[in-house]
Amino acid sequence: MNETVREPARPDGPAPFERGTFDRRDRALILAHLGVSFAALLIGALAGLFQGLQRTGFIQLPQAVGYYQLLTAHGVSLALIFTTFFIIGFLYSGTAKTLDGRFRPFERALAWIGFVLMTAGTVMSLLMILTNDATVLYTFYAPMRAAPWFYIGLALVIVGSWFSGWTIFASYYRWKKAHPGEVSPLFAYMSVATMILWIIATLGVAAEVLFQLIPWSFGWTARINVELSRALFWYFGHPLVYFWLLPAYIYWYVNIPQIIKGRLFSDSLPRLTFLLFILYSVPVGFHHQLMEPGIGAFWKFLQIFFTMIVVVPSLMTAFAMLATFELSGRLKGAKGRFEWVRKLPWKDVRFFAPVLGMAMFIPAGAGGVVNASYQMNQVVHNTLWVTGHFHMALATTVVSTFFGIAYWLVPALTNRKLTRGANNLGILQSWLWFLGMLLLAGSMHIVGLFGEPRRTAYTTYRDHPVVEVWLPYWQVMGVATVFVVLSVLLFLGIVVYLWAFAPRLETAAEYPIGTPLDPAQRPPRILERWSLWIAVTAVLILVAYGVPVWEMLQNPEPGSPPIRSW
Amino acid sequence: MLNIHLPRYERIWLWIGGASLVLFLIILALLALLGDLNPPGNMRMIAPEAVRTTPPFDKPGLKQIGPNEYRATVVAQMFTFQPASMTVPAGSTVHFEVTSPDVVHGFEIPGTNVNMMVIPGHITEFTYTFRKKGDHLIVCNEYCGSGHQVMMGSITVQ
Incomplete structure (x- = not known):
């Protein structure tokens, strides 16, 4: 590789594009996304409050509101809407900033089309959930039929x-044209990777919704292949969690080093992590x-093998984070083995909130390994353990990071100051959330682990003795629900x-x-050859899904007619 | 090709992590292959409308098929299990076969490894040996509609 370093190693202090206000039109675009995401956060949190207090026996719901209706509102608002809008807003902010400072009109047009849709x-x-015509939870499993x-x-x-993905791809392409031979900015690279992952993943759920659920819910087709619909949903459902996680990683890898006045530990390893x-x-x-039936044991095990490989990029990230923190402390003159810990800006909410999230990622990751462990899954499948798992991984690790982002991104967009008071309240809010x-x-x-099923309204199963063991935990869960909802209200x-x-x-x-510690170390060019990585992904998908899905199509189940069971 | 600089400590860290992961996967595979420890499944199918008229699901219940060996044919439906209760002697091995005539259900016995998804159109099978005496609760652990929280059954081990 015989390329010249075009950009001189940056002097200390940020490059020009990192100062300067956002373009007025980009600001409106990003704030619009954040605004919708915060509205969804409020709806989802309130639904979560009443749902959580009902199932733990603290309150009874009025006749007009169903427990499962609230649970659907909670899941859809938070897992699907809040996250997606926040992530796209955050990715826009960083791609606009690092790709020559602003979006171009064509890119903005794509972005607004996406926003409106x-x-x-x-x-x-949400209206269909409100009218109780879509009480099917955010996984909307057939053959329960919601309103079309x-x-x-x-x-x-x-x-x-x-369209949001195309906005990011278009600005990346525009930048690459203008800077031939240069390595793309890390933030933009990671945003492209995140949106590639998202588009590949959503192909599954889009196929399920467009070709199976919509025609069937209108009555144009009489029956639905339930197992195929579930396979398509979970083809999307798991990468969905990485779509939540990767933007948090972007913040950890790219933004936090600057916030703690340190350096990027490496410019290449994070790219490799995202490719994995x-x-x-x-x-x-x-x-x-x-x-469940309908999928052969061999295919289940093969996918377990692939699942576990993501442990590797997670370990790489854990190492890189601690290395970044240590580096920052040592740049500030820390000596000895652990003095660098004290040099970190613990009182800065932009750093503190995501660090609490990182801490929670350790038990969350360990629990995830249990979930994916083939036989061990049998102990925890569809119990509250699973709900606990993603309230650690998504609701704590990812969302706490999003809190940390919002605290500086919102004032950066409105050109206001993150005041000391707001910062300190934010730290209180983060603690409340974490605890x-x-x-x-x-x-x-x-x-x-005691077997309590998830997604179940208040019940004592006719006072069965098994339930007695669950009762003390309901007390804790009810109180904790109030804590986290207060935390959301404080955040908002x-x-x-x-x-x-x-x-x-x-x-x-x-x-x-x-900025990278060693700007002379250029990331290998192959990391940016997207067509190659997409092709490898396609092969892996074909290996994992080709035969079992072919079997579902060739030897289809009898299928199910639509049912409304609520 | 991928000429990326990895610091020495990171290489050690990744080797330890990677090796324990491989060891872990080998253990899972051995348990599956040699210990025959596989999650529930099966490829048998049945049309949801035909469940109530097709043997063996037309007569759901517990049937002895050998010394200390039973077959439990269960229909999981909105919002009950049929049969609602079963009784077996301690030490019995029970072969469950479960299906649904309507929506997706779950079949879980807290305190045991019995945990199955019941998908309309399919038959889920799992075998379990009940050693502990007592009254075991059976719950539906997949949301199936407004009565999901009352969907329960019991299996008594004497």
Whole structure:
């Protein structure tokens, strides 16, 4: 590889594009996405509050509201809407910043089309949940049939998010044209990788919704192949969790080094990490279907093998984070083995909130290995253990990181100051969130091992003795639910303040982008040959899914007519 | 090709992590192949409308098929199990076969490894030996509709 280093190693201090306000039009675009995501967060949290207090026996719901209706609203608003809008807003901010400072009109047009489609779809789906015509939970398993408009709404969200992906691809392509031979900025590279992963993953659920659920819910087709629909859903359902996780990783890898006044530990390893996620997050969906018929044991085990490979990029990330932190402490003059720990900005919520999330990722990851362990899954499948698992991994690791992002991104967009008071309230809010989730998800894990099923309204199973063991954990879960909802309300209050009321900045707000420790070390070119990695991904998907899905089509099950069971 | 600089400690860290992962996967594979420890499954199918008229599901229940060996034919439906209760002597091996005439259900016995998805159109099978005496609760652990929380059964081990 015979390329010249075009850009000189940067002097200390950020490069020019990292200062300066956002373009007015980009700002409107990003704030629109964040606004919808925060609205979904509020709806989802309130639904979670009443749902959580009902199932633990603290309250009874009024006749007009169903437990499962609230649970559907909780799952759809938080897992599908809040995350997707927040992630796209955050990725836009960093790609616009690092790809020559702003989007171009064509890119913005794509982005707005995506936003309008996704928002229309969200409103449509939430209305159907509100009228109790889509009480099918966020996994919408057939043959329970929701109103067709619920599925159409979801399809609009998916198709809209593809436009968001194209926005990012178009700006990346534009930058590559303008900077031939240069290595792309890390933030943009990771955003491209995240959206490639997202588009490959959503192909599955889009096929399920467009070709199976919508025609069937309208009555145009009489029966649905249930097992095929589940396979398509989980083809999407597992990479979905990496779609949540990767933006958090972007923040950890790219932004945090600058916030803690350190350096990027490496510019190449994070790229490799993201490639491994593209390769090994899709051909793994069967590990959500280990307990069911219609899929051969061999294929289940093969996908377990692929699932476990993502342990490797997770270990790489754990190492890189600690190395980045140590490096930052030592750059500030820390000596000895552990003095660097004290040099870290513990009182800065932009750092502190995601670090709490990272800490929770250790038990969350260990629990995930249990879930995916073929035989061991039998002990925990569909128990509250699983709910506890993703309240650690998604609701704590990812969402706590999103809190940390929002605390500086919102004022950076409105050119306001993250005041000391807001920062300190944010630290309080993060603690409340972390401890609340620790109690909530911890209890869910334990009571799940005692066999309590997930997704179940308040019941004592006619006072069966098994349930007695569960009761003390319900007390903890109920109290913890109140904790985390208070934390969300506090967060939203701080965000409103930062959005509209915090003092304006005289100079432009900083957008933190870390610089590599050793800029002379260029990432290998092959890491950016996307067609190669997409082709390898396609082969892996074909290996993992080809035969079993072919069998589902060649030797189809009898199929099921639609049923409304609520 | 992938000429990426890895610091020495990171290489050690990844080797330890990678090796324990491989060891772990080998153990899982050996348990599956030699110990015959596989999760429930099976490829048998049945049309959901035909469940109530097709043997053996037209007469769900417990049938002795050998010394200390039983076959439990169970229909999981909105929002009951048929049969609702079963009784077996301690030490019995029970071969479960479960299907659904309507939506997706779960079949879980807390405190045991019995945990199955019941998918309409398919028959799920799993074998378990009950050693502990007592009244075991059977719950549906997959959301199946407004009465999901009352869907229960019992298996008594004497």
